[in-house]
Amino acid sequence: MGSRQITEKALTMLRSLPRVSLGNIRDNPGYKKNPKRGRGQHGGDKHGAGNKGSGQRQNYMRLGYETGNNPFYLRMPHEHYYKGHHLRRQYPPFSLHELQLIIDKDRLDISKPIDIASIVKSGMYNFTPDEKHFGINLTDVGADCFAAKINIEVQWASEQVIAAIEKMGGVITTAYYDPHSLYLLRDPKKFFESGQSIPRRMIPPPDAIEYYTSAKSRGYLADPEEISKDRLRLAQKYGYELHVLEDDPNYEMLCERKDPRQIFYGLEPGWVINLKDQCILKPKDSELQRFFAS
Amino acid sequence: MNLYFRPKLLQSRLTSVFRSATTVSEVVQNEQVDIDDTENSLAREAEIEKKRNISRLSAAHYNVINGRRPYKEPMALPHLTVKYNRKMYGKYGAASGVNPNICWPSKLDIEEKQEYEAVAYPFTIKEMMTMVAEKREQERLKTQQRDNEIAAKFAKLGQWKKELKEKIAKKEAEVEAAKLKKERLIEEVRRHFGFTLDPRDERFQEMLAKREKEQKKREKQARLEAREKLMIAKLQQKKVEGVSE
Amino acid sequence: MATVWRSQSAFARIFAGKSGLILNNTADLGAKLNPASISTLKKHYSNYAHSPFVRKIQEQYEFEIIKNPPEWEYVQRLLPFESIPKITPKAAYPSGWIPQKEEASNLPYFIERNKNQDLSIYLDISYRGMRKISKIKKIEGDIWLMNDDVKDFLKKRYKRYIETRVHELGKFIEVKGDYVNALNEWAYSKGF
Numbered sequence: 001m002g003s004r005q006i007t008e009k010a011l012t013m014l015r016s017l018p019r020v021s022l023g024n025i026r027d028n029p030g031y032k033k034n035p036k037r038g039r040g041q042h043g044g045d046k047h048g049a050g051n052k053g054s055g056q057r058q059n060y061m062r063l064g065y066e067t068g069n070n071p072f073y074l075r076m077p078h079e080h081y082y083k084g085h086h087l088r089r090q091y092p093p094f095s096l097h098e099l100q101l102i103i104d105k106d107r108l109d110i111s112k113p114i115d116i117a118s119i120v121k122s123g124m125y126n127f128t129p130d131e132k133h134f135g136i137n138l139t140d141v142g143a144d145c146f147a148a149k150i151n152i153e154v155q156w157a158s159e160q161v162i163a164a165i166e167k168m169g170g171v172i173t174t175a176y177y178d179p180h181s182l183y184l185l186r187d188p189k190k191f192f193e194s195g196q197s198i199p200r201r202m203i204p205p206p207d208a209i210e211y212y213t214s215a216k217s218r219g220y221l222a223d224p225e226e227i228s229k230d231r232l233r234l235a236q237k238y239g240y241e242l243h244v245l246e247d248d249p250n251y252e253m254l255c256e257r258k259d260p261r262q263i264f265y266g267l268e269p270g271w272v273i274n275l276k277d278q279c280i281l282k283p284k285d286s287e288l289q290r291f292f293a294s
Numbered sequence: 295m296n297l298y299f300r301p302k303l304l305q306s307r308l309t310s311v312f313r314s315a316t317t318v319s320e321v322v323q324n325e326q327v328d329i330d331d332t333e334n335s336l337a338r339e340a341e342i343e344k345k346r347n348i349s350r351l352s353a354a355h356y357n358v359i360n361g362r363r364p365y366k367e368p369m370a371l372p373h374l375t376v377k378y379n380r381k382m383y384g385k386y387g388a389a390s391g392v393n394p395n396i397c398w399p400s401k402l403d404i405e406e407k408q409e410y411e412a413v414a415y416p417f418t419i420k421e422m423m424t425m426v427a428e429k430r431e432q433e434r435l436k437t438q439q440r441d442n443e444i445a446a447k448f449a450k451l452g453q454w455k456k457e458l459k460e461k462i463a464k465k466e467a468e469v470e471a472a473k474l475k476k477e478r479l480i481e482e483v484r485r486h487f488g489f490t491l492d493p494r495d496e497r498f499q500e501m502l503a504k505r506e507k508e509q510k511k512r513e514k515q516a517r518l519e520a521r522e523k524l525m526i527a528k529l530q531q532k533k534v535e536g537v538s539e
Numbered sequence: 540m541a542t543v544w545r546s547q548s549a550f551a552r553i554f555a556g557k558s559g560l561i562l563n564n565t566a567d568l569g570a571k572l573n574p575a576s577i578s579t580l581k582k583h584y585s586n587y588a589h590s591p592f593v594r595k596i597q598e599q600y601e602f603e604i605i606k607n608p609p610e611w612e613y614v615q616r617l618l619p620f621e622s623i624p625k626i627t628p629k630a631a632y633p634s635g636w637i638p639q640k641e642e643a644s645n646l647p648y649f650i651e652r653n654k655n656q657d658l659s660i661y662l663d664i665s666y667r668g669m670r671k672i673s674k675i676k677k678i679e680g681d682i683w684l685m686n687d688d689v690k691d692f693l694k695k696r697y698k699r700y701i702e703t704r705v706h707e708l709g710k711f712i713e714v715k716g717d718y719v720n721a722l723n724e725w726a727y728s729k730g731f
Contacts, residue, residue, distance in 0.1 A: 097634060097635075100633050100634035101634040101636055103634075104626075104629065104632045104633070104634045104636050105624075105626050105636065105655070105656060106624050106625070106626050106627055107620075107623075107624060109616075112616065117617055118616070121617070121619055121620065123620075123623075142634070145633050145634065145635065146633065147633035148633070188617035188618070189617070189618050189619060192384060192614070193381065193384040193385045194380060194381055194384050195379075195380030195381055195382070195383040195384030195385075195392075195397050196380055196384075196397060197397055197398045197399070202411075202415060203415055203418075203419055205415075206417065206422050206425065206426070209419065209422040209423060209426060210426045213419070213423050221419060264613065264617060265613050265616070266610050266612075266613030267610060267613055267614065270398070272383075272394060272397040272398070272602075273614055274383070274384075274387050274388070274604075275384070275387070275614075275618075276385070276386055276387030276388075276389070277387040277388050277389075277606070278606065278607060278611060279604050279605055279606045279607070279608065280604075280605050280608045280610060280611070280614075281394055281397065281602050281603070281604050281605075282602060282603050282605065283398055283600055283601070283602045284600075284601040284602055284603055285398075285600040285601050285602070287401070287404070288398055288399075288404075288600055291399075291404050291407075291408075371587075372587035372590075374592045374593060374594070375587050375590040375591065375592060375593065376590050376591050376592070376593055376596060377585070377586075377587055377590035378587060378590070379593050394602065394604075395596070395598060395599055395600050395602075396593060396596055398598075398600055398602075400591075400596055400598045401598060
């Protein structure tokens with residue numbers, strides 16, 4: 001726009017001006033700084049070199065040297081094995097055996113869908129979102145003794161685990177929660193007592209999107225048809241008969257899933273929960289509703 | 295947990311004792327005097343409360359223990375903030391006297407959040423999926439191309455091996471041939487001289503050179519003759535063809 | 540300020556908060572930020588100093604308060620237990636958990652279960668793995684008799700004398716060595 005006109009102008013000028021030579025050009029102002037010698041009261045005497053020491057004697061210590069003690073730049077060695085560790089997500093493990101234990105001990109209600117909040121509530125699992133923990137990694141320890149039909153939502157599960165759960169007629173989903181949502185799930189009571197409105201869950205980052213959109217890992221963003229195909233594939237691979245979910249009396253409970261923007265089951269973003277008076281405040285303002293529904 | 299609640303239990307026991315002591319007289323008094331002593335009775339109640347409360351807790355802590363918000367009036371800067379008031383609403387509900395409007399984000403908050411999300415999550419899910427699919431496709435193509443290249447090269451591998459062997463053999467053969475030729479010439483010259491002369495001798499070298507020249511001439515002649523023969527054969531063939539037509 | 544313009548990941552780092560992790564692993568796409576946005580999007584830790592004053596908020600939203608809403612069961616599901624839930628007896632426990640049996644109370648000694656309804660038999664390892672002690676805790680009743688029984692049981696099984704230590708006041712028995720599984724078996728067989 002403006003710069004274009006300037007270049008045009010410059011070019012037209014050039015066409016009319018005499019030939020450019022060394023005799024009719026000069027550098028931009030400020031190119032040459034004439035160093036003034038230090039003379040007189042302020043520039044003279046020690047000439048900016050201070051008193052004694054390596055500074056005045058022009059025998060400077062090397063950059064980073066800390067007069068003998070182990071300098072900062074040498075204290076932390078290069079340990080390339082944890083390069084980029086701050087960018088890696090961690091999923092603290094939780095075995096199927098543990099899951100069966102808490103089901104047996106009645107710390108988990110299997111008549112309702114299970115998610116990370118209910119597992120943390122049971123008291124047998126905890127994680128710290130501070131330390132880049134992004135949720136539950138359901139491991140296959142105890143997969144052959146697992147015997148419970150559940151609707152569970154974890155953050156990471158391998159094929160064996162998915163097979164073990166589906167063998168019993170259950171449903172497993174892998175879902176992504178951003179760290180803020182994880183704090184909420186870890187301690188919902190504390191969040192409700194802070195008087196904030198329930199926020200929206202964020203979408204997974206680009207390097208996690210593949211996992212959560214693939215049917216093979218039962219991602220929450222995957223195509224349901226692909227998932228049902230993969231259920232059949234797993235049934236054939238691990239040699240069990242595939243349960244027909246539609247015929248199940250608990251069909252509704254087993255198919256209950258959260259919206260990708262929902263953090264808690266049954267509670268939508270934008271609501272304010274009042275624990276003391278046992279009431280829920282739902283916004284009616286259109287802008288707020290639009291924001292929370294986006 | 296027990297330790298925490300002990301003073302309360304003590305208190306309740308004490309209050310029950312005092313209540314039983316005072317309520318009787320109060321009831322009696324109220325029966326006797328009707329309405330005009332309400333202010334006094336309230337004041338008396340307050341005084342009794344003060345005497346009852348031997349927990350030595352501050353007013354704020356006493357309120358918290360009894361499930362009320364600690365301060366009714368703001369006493370410090372944080373009490374004026376949105377965060378504190380939201381907490382009061384969350385913990386004490388409508389009794390906290392807070393307008394629930396502040397529980398939701400303000401317009402500015404919403405705008406800021408949206409801007410943040412636009413930068414932090416620039417791609418939609420579909421876009422990310424396509425990006426990943428493209429990346430996988432690229433990888434697949436690259437590996438496929440490499441595989442094809444290698445397969446093609448493998449096919450030619452046998453031929454290359456053969457060619458290499460031939461080349462080496464040819465070189466060796468040439469070297470052999472040259473050596474043999476040299477040997478033969480030396481033999482001939484030796485025979486010519488009749489006695490074993492040092493090959494490095496001058497006369498030997500001259501003779502060798504002469505012989506080599508003669509050999510070359512003969513070879514050239516032979517080549518020319520061969521060519522002529524070919525030409526004649528060709529012409530003859532042409533003639534034959536012309537006649538047949 | 541100039542440094543903020545450079546890369547998106549650096550920008551995201553500003554918002555990271557305490558953990559300092561880049562919450563979205565996006566590559567550097569050179570997103571253009573205008574000066575206005577930078578001034579408003581400051582790093583906000585959640586503390587009272589960064590929270591605005593209530594009197595500054597002018598928004599008045601319409602909202603509805605629903606008392607005893609149908610979704611309250613979802614809220615109750617999220618609230619923590621007041622106490623550890625009692626375990627209802629079941630036909631089978633696939634996890635391998637064995638409940639306490641009534642017949643155990645008839646014995647002269649007793650091993651109490653802990654809060655998680657598990658047996659308090661633990662393995663203490665010290666001196667870099669050189670010392671292993673199996674500790675049976677929460678013992679009531681005739682602890683010396685139990686000690687004899689345990690020693691007999693272990694001797695029969697492992698064909699050698701196994702040293703134990705009895706602590707009456709502490710209500711525990713320490714067995715020298717890693718015999719936790721064997722002790723668990725013994726305790727379950729007795730019904731504890």
